[in-house]
Amino acid sequence: MMWTYLIPILTLIVGLVVGFIVGVFYLRHQMTKMQNNPEMLQKMAKQMGYNMNSQQLAKAQQMMKNQNTGGGSPKPGPSSNQNNRNNPKFRR
Secondary structure, eight states, X not given: OTHHHHHHHHHHHHHHHHHHHHHXXXXXXXXXXXXHOHHHHHHHHHHTTOOOOHHHHHHHHHHHHHHHHXXXXXXXXXXXXXXXXXXXXXXX
16 A cells, blocks of 8 residues: 555656756756857857857857866956946946
C-alpha cells in the first residue's frame, strides 16, 4: 500500500533532478557553440527581438567568453557612460 504512493513520488523527484542536470549541460554546450558561431548568436538575438550589428555581436561574444573563463570584465573607465544608457538607474 505504501509503495503505491512512494514509487511515483520518488520517480518524479529523480526525473526532475536528472532533467535539470541534463538541461544545464545542454545549455552550457549551446552557449559555448554560440561563442564560436556569430550566426547562431545573431539568430538567437533576432528570436528575442534584437537586431545586432557586427560590433554588438563581437562585444556579446567577448562577454560570453569572459563569463565562461571566469575572468572579470575590466574596470570601467570614464568612457563607459555609453554602456549605462540601457541601465534603468541611468535613464533620464
